[in-house]
Amino acid sequence: MTDGFQELRLEGVSRSFGGSDALADLDLTIKRGEFIALLGPSGCGKSTALNCLAGLLPLTRGSIWRDETRLDTLPAERRGFGMVFQNYALFPHMTVRGNVAFGLRMRRLPRAEINRRTDEAIRLVRLDEHAAKLPGQLSGGQQQRVAIARAVVLEPSLVLMDEPLSNLDAMLRLEMRTEIRRLHQSLGLTTVYVTHDQEEALSMSDRLVVLRGGRVQQIGTPEQVHTQPANRHVAGFMGYRNILPMRLTEGSIVEGGGLTLRGTKVGEIAAGDAVEAAIRPEDIHLAAHPGEGIEVTTEVVEYQGRKVAAEVRTPGGVLLHLRTDRALKPGDKAELVFDPDRLLIFPEGD
Amino acid sequence: MVALSHRLADRGIDRHLFLLVPATLFVAALFIYPFCYGLGLSLQPAQGGAFGAYREFFTDAYQRDTIMTTLKIALPAALLNVVASVPIAYKMRGRFRGKRLLTTVLVVPITLGTVLTAEGLLNFLGPTGWFNRTLLAAGIVDTPLTLTHNYTGVFLSLVITGFPFAFLLVLSYLSGIDPSLERAGATLGAGWAQRFFRITLPLLAPGLATTFCLTFVLAFSVFPSAILVGDPSGSTRVISIAAYEAAYVRYDYAAGSAAALIMGLVELIVIAVVLGLRSLLYTGTTSGGKG
Ligand SMILES: Nc1ncnc2c1ncn2[C@@H]1O[C@H](COP(=O)(O)OP(=O)(O)O)[C@@H](O)[C@H]1O
Ligand SMILES: [Mg+2]
Numbered sequence: 001m002t003d004g005f006q007e008l009r010l011e012g013v014s015r016s017f018g019g020s021d022a023l024a025d026l027d028l029t030i031k032r033g034e035f036i037a038l039l040g041p042s043g044c045g046k047s048t049a050l051n052c053l054a055g056l057l058p059l060t061r062g063s064i065w066r067d068e069t070r071l072d073t074l075p076a077e078r079r080g081f082g083m084v085f086q087n088y089a090l091f092p093h094m095t096v097r098g099n100v101a102f103g104l105r106m107r108r109l110p111r112a113e114i115n116r117r118t119d120e121a122i123r124l125v126r127l128d129e130h131a132a133k134l135p136g137q138l139s140g141g142q143q144q145r146v147a148i149a150r151a152v153v154l155e156p157s158l159v160l161m162d163e164p165l166s167n168l169d170a171m172l173r174l175e176m177r178t179e180i181r182r183l184h185q186s187l188g189l190t191t192v193y194v195t196h197d198q199e200e201a202l203s204m205s206d207r208l209v210v211l212r213g214g215r216v217q218q219i220g221t222p223e224q225v226h227t228q229p230a231n232r233h234v235a236g237f238m239g240y241r242n243i244l245p246m247r248l249t250e251g252s253i254v255e256g257g258g259l260t261l262r263g264t265k266v267g268e269i270a271a272g273d274a275v276e277a278a279i280r281p282e283d284i285h286l287a288a289h290p291g292e293g294i295e296v297t298t299e300v301v302e303y304q305g306r307k308v309a310a311e312v313r314t315p316g317g318v319l320l321h322l323r324t325d326r327a328l329k330p331g332d333k334a335e336l337v338f339d340p341d342r343l344l345i346f347p348e349g350d
Numbered sequence: 351m352v353a354l355s356h357r358l359a360d361r362g363i364d365r366h367l368f369l370l371v372p373a374t375l376f377v378a379a380l381f382i383y384p385f386c387y388g389l390g391l392s393l394q395p396a397q398g399g400a401f402g403a404y405r406e407f408f409t410d411a412y413q414r415d416t417i418m419t420t421l422k423i424a425l426p427a428a429l430l431n432v433v434a435s436v437p438i439a440y441k442m443r444g445r446f447r448g449k450r451l452l453t454t455v456l457v458v459p460i461t462l463g464t465v466l467t468a469e470g471l472l473n474f475l476g477p478t479g480w481f482n483r484t485l486l487a488a489g490i491v492d493t494p495l496t497l498t499h500n501y502t503g504v505f506l507s508l509v510i511t512g513f514p515f516a517f518l519l520v521l522s523y524l525s526g527i528d529p530s531l532e533r534a535g536a537t538l539g540a541g542w543a544q545r546f547f548r549i550t551l552p553l554l555a556p557g558l559a560t561t562f563c564l565t566f567v568l569a570f571s572v573f574p575s576a577i578l579v580g581d582p583s584g585s586t587r588v589i590s591i592a593a594y595e596a597a598y599v600r601y602d603y604a605a606g607s608a609a610a611l612i613m614g615l616v617e618l619i620v621i622a623v624v625l626g627l628r629s630l631l632y633t634g635t636t637s638g639g640k641g
Contacts, residue, residue, distance in 0.1 A: 150534075
């Protein structure tokens with residue numbers, strides 16, 4: 001690595017457009033070699049955060065530090081970060097080789113070294129046969145690999161990727177996901193990876209940052225975020241499809257819509273408070289014996305291989321999503337039990 | 351009907367193309383017929399055989415030199431228009447407050463027309479115009495500068511009327527270039543000059559060639575300003591004046607038509623050279639990948 005660092009610190013990084021905050025007070029410390037995912041729905045400020053880091057967008061407030069060097073005052077070309085753009089941004093008039101060699105040429109390295117490192121990078125992304133082609137002659141996946149090779153050939157201290165897989169079809173996306181992981185592990189590149197796909201973020205990253213409306217909701221390992229979402233928005237994003245408005249009666253019992261459920265409290269809540277109870281479809285089970293659970297009627301069924309995803313309605317009119325291996329059909333009656341450890345109770349609002 | 355249109359489509363004929371017939375006839379009537387008529391006229395001079403008018407044009411230095419005179423005005427004017435448009439359009443390619451107003455100001459001269467421009471030039475730059483009076487009053491010069499009724503006047507007039515065309519074209523070519531390409535260049539360590547010369551300019555160059563051709567044609571057929579702010583019997587005796595004199599002063603229609611056709615031929619040669627050079631450039635897409 002050309003300019004290795006121990007850590008990269010973002011302190012209160014904010015960016016607003018015409019008075020409204022696209023990104024507000026992002027505090028984050030990235031350790032060398034880490035793979036960080038920025039996760040959130042479209043428009044939550046992920047690209048803004050990435051562009052601020054890259055130097056393509058000036059900050060409104062805050063600062064960025066590489067160890068003890070202040071970075072946010074440097075222009076993009078002096079930061080030495082690699083970036084992979086969502087639309088790849090390959091130079092259409094240069095061959096694959098020309099694209100990959102561009103950054104090395106900008107550094108005025110000796111010709112022999114440029115050739116050696118370009119060849120190496122092209123081989124790394126397995127594009128040897130296509131080295132002399134123009135980007136327009138390549139498929140989406142190949143273009144993506146050129147974009148990655150072009151960014152990593154400089155051995156940057158940090159690689160930024162903005163939804164690099166979002167333009168690929170499902171098969172290729174899985175393949176490239178593994179490929180990016182492989183590159184990250186073999187080159188030890190510190191990476192910030194932007195995505196709106198929770199599965200991608202969970203499977204690839206060492207730590208993930210969940211954003212919403214420009215604000216950080218939670219920072220943690222995939223496991224922490226997956227099992228202990230900090231609030232109902234993160235829960236919603238992490239696959240808690242059932243989010244029910246209810247009221248806390250006592251202890252950790254919630255009531256609402258004709259249901260009385262036991263769950264696990266997250267955060268400060270007192271008896272009588274309005275709450276939201278969240279549970280994943282796979283944590284709602286069919287009762288083993290009749291009379292044990294809550295009776296529901298099946299409305300919509302989606303076949304998903306070994307399981308089915310069903311939409312069911314309680315007598316009180318509450319709609320629930322569940323996944324089961326019983327072959328339910330629309331109109332079927334069933335009885336449900338909820339896993340109390342997996343039913344999270346969040347304060348309402350925020 | 352479906353069957354017929356399918357059979358036609360199989361042979362690569364789209365019935366909607368027949369909608370082009372009226373326009374094609376219109377072009378034929380307005381352009382091809384006069385062209386053939388002019389060609390016929392130019393080949394029937396009063397004396398000297400079929401090519402007599404052409405031979406006369408090229409043997410008479412007074413006529414022949416109009417080609418060089420016109421090129422000497424039109425080529426630099428077209429070049430300046432294109433070259434000056436690039437940095438201005440480059441600065442204006444993004445979105446910013448007041449862009450529309452600034453564009454309007456830059457483009458307004460298109461609406462003025464040559465005569466109004468000429469009048470303005472005479473008022474402003476003439477021997478007793480504001481410009482010279484200011485220079486005299488400030489003591490910068492002792493005698494007024496001669497900026498009209500000569501080469502400079504025509505040149506300025508061509509820049510004023512030609513620049514807006516060039517600017518608008520270059521601006522639209524520039525906005526067709528994916529802005530993320532330069533951003534990618536920046537993250538790869540390229541400073542602004544390297545980004546411009548290695549990324550933007552190569553992608554813009556084919557558009558610049560086209561723009562040059564268009565402004566060149568505009569400048570080459572200069573007539574009103576060559577007379578109004580130029581020196582129509584001397585340094586700005588352009589080829590269109592030669593054609594006009596032949597046809598409407600000497601009533602020698604063959605000579606007039608021959609001059610007009612020679613004018614068209616010279617234009618074609620210049621355009622062919624420029625487009626030939628353009629074909630050596632990269633002319634593909636200007637976007638950076640799948641959208
Ligand atoms: N150049 C810009 N001008 C004005 N608003 C912008 C600009 N770029 C982004 N925004 C706004 O900032 C917010 C965050 O945008 P962005 O970072 O692109 O979201 P994401 O990448 O997470 O989808 C959005 O509401 C967007 O409308
Ligand atoms: Mg984005």
